[in-house]
Amino acid sequence: MKVVKIPGKGQLEVIEAPEPVADDTHVVIRPKFIGICGSDLHYLADGSCGLSVIREPLTPGHEISAVLDEDAVIDGKNVPAGTPVAVHPATFGDKLPGIEDKPEIWPNGSYFGSAQYFPHTHGGMTEKMVVRPDQLRVLPEGLSLDMAALAEPLSVGLHAIRLAGDVRGKKVLVSGAGPIGLLAAGALVSLGAARVDVSDVLDAPLAVAKKVGAQGVFNVAQESLPANTYDLVFECAGAAPAISAAFKAAAPGATIVQVGMLLDRDVPLNLSAINGKEITYIGSFRFYDEIDQALQILADTPALKEVITQVYPVDKVADAFAVARDSSQSSKVLVEF
The missing domain is CATH 3.40.50.720 (NAD(P)-binding Rossmann-like Domain)
Structure with missing residues (x-):
């Protein structure tokens, strides 16, 4: 399968890799549209984002819409393969007293497409990836997969x-x-x-x-x-x-x-x-559970699709990153698998 990798500063490539296999606690999905975020641009331009430095080839992307590659149980419901979904990219960390209701700032959490920890938490620019079912949200009726990639931002x-x-x-x-x-x-x-x-x-x-x-x-x-x-x-x-x-x-x-x-x-x-x-x-830092509200707003507000200014196939991912760096000609750039 095709996977986008950033091995280090200024390096971007599409490689072939084995398909992932899910254990009993995870499910395989097929990403379809992945937004390029500022952190992805930093990893490519600098080999790092803040204090997170690339130490192995990193698969970028945390703004992910996908379809199920297999049947799954999501929110207590049986959901068949092929169902379109959005992905919550966070794994929340260690709960602390006094901020029990703020998991987005608990320490030691992780996020798809991040080099904060080693091994890195690889992201969604890949033909298939493994996620937990609790990270998946079935799309509201009528919401397209490209717009669903806007759910994270x-x-x-x-x-x-x-x-x-x-x-x-x-x-x-x-x-x-x-x-x-x-x-x-x-x-x-x-x-x-x-x-x-x-x-x-x-x-x-x-x-x-x-x-x-x-x-x-x-x-x-x-x-x-x-x-x-x-x-x-x-x-x-x-x-x-x-x-x-x-x-x-x-x-x-x-x-x-x-x-x-x-x-x-x-x-x-x-x-x-x-x-x-x-x-x-x-x-304000990232988000908690607002992705459910985000998906509904996207479904109800077609004008938000105007934020998507370019969509590139994965084979032209280098062009996608180059355009995404230029705010004078792009807003949100998507990579399509």
């Missing part, structure tokens, strides 16, 4: 929304129009936000933001955000200037959720508004 956005609380009637800014920001913006519209604006430094992703329902867009390379305006801000860029701008744009009493991942280094930030406006600043 949408779940990240929905987790941030969950931490922020009720969004109905709120004026909301999404800072950063990458795939997570775009999907979060579309979800905020569907969940009843009074107004959703999106900011970025590029026009192309802002055009997609309009297509998924954003009422206003701001190219912050050319114009400033309105000050003291937004009840909620979802900061999805992870860049210091964007964070500083978010605090200025937040209204008195606002909540800012940090969704974009930050580098582990000292950077200058202007957070002076946090005191005078009594801003609540919340961190």
Whole structure:
């Protein structure tokens, strides 16, 4: 079977490998569409993602839609081979007192397509893979497999929304129009936000933001955000200037959720508004069980397919990664098996 591998920095290949065999606690699936995430791009460009360094050829991909290769029992129901499914990529770690309801931040968990541990936790860019049945979700009626590959990044956005609380009637800014920001913006519209604006430094992703329902867009390379305006801000860029701008744009009493991942280094930030406006600043990491809500929102919101800008067959995976690196011409790029 075909498997995509990243052996190290700047190395990408498609190899032939033996088909996996599942034990009694797992099931074999056939991935169909896999989204290229920022972490996948880092592994290829740098040979690492944060502190996770490639020590063996890594199969990337944690944004996975698939079909069952065999019959399975999912959520207590018998599900036949061939059924389309989405994959929850996490194995939660060691439960800690005080955060029993936050498994996404329990230590020692793992995630598909990650080099955090050795042996690595290989991902979904493969013709077949083995997963636990509890990681599978049968797709809602009418949801296509390509759109289902958006469930993981949408779940990240929905987790941030969950931490922020009720969004109905709120004026909301999404800072950063990458795939997570775009999907979060579309979800905020569907969940009843009074107004959703999106900011970025590029026009192309802002055009997609309009297509998924954003009422206003701001190219912050050319114009400033309105000050003291937004009840909620979802900061999805992870860049210091964007964070500083978010605090200025937040209204008195606002909540800012940090969704974009930050580098582990000292950077200058202007957070002076946090005191005078009594801003609540919340961190958000991956997700818990929001994938079920994500799949239903995708099924109910066809406009979110606009986030998918390119689909490449696995034989052209190098082209897929090259395009995915360029935010001026791509939002979410999928690899198809």
